[in-house]
Amino acid sequence: AQSVTQPDIHITVSEGASLELRCNYSYGATPYLFWYVQSPGQGLQLLLKYFSGDTLVQGIKGFEAEFKRSQSSFNLRKPSVHWSDAAEYFCAVLTGFQKLVFGTGTRLLVSP
């Protein structure tokens, strides 16, 4: 069955430091992968997506992610975190007919 694993429930990063959020997926076919961000009380905002082609994808707000088929991973990175990046981050894989399967999310805390 399709699944997404985000092994880190919480991560704390100092402002200005680099960030990497981990995501592993299980999907039989070519995966279509997404990262979304959710601020408290808000909906989900798309950060970036991978459909095919270049395995390093750029997104909004300075985020990027790298697709590694051999490791079944799609980790999210940012070189320098800002306090406004504090939020919950969700990795997802798209299955049939627009069904997204989400990971459990990683809550990012940014310390001054």
Next chain:
Amino acid sequence: KAGVTQTPRYLIKTRGQQVTLSCSPISGHRSVSWYQQTPGQGLQFLFEYFSETQRNKGNFPGRFSGRQFSNSRSEMNVSTLELGDSALYLCASSLVLAEKDTQYFGPGTRLTVL
């Protein structure tokens, strides 16, 4: 272009009642998907509609239903509410030029069942 809108934003109901939530997709988007978000179960897919037809359904009881209108607006209904139905209900729309496409989410409807 306006984003996905959901109404109402907040709802309080009591057990046994029913509720209807509304979602207006981004203009031109023809697919609408619904998700339930709870602290315990996370984000779970409810169903997806395209051109007024339900194409996909998640693992939820029959108390959860939905429909889509000819203008692509969608509603979901939950009958005989239970305490466990308290959740954030998110709607997402997509263009669906091809089989798979990016989903854009609305702000959600926060349902509290007392």
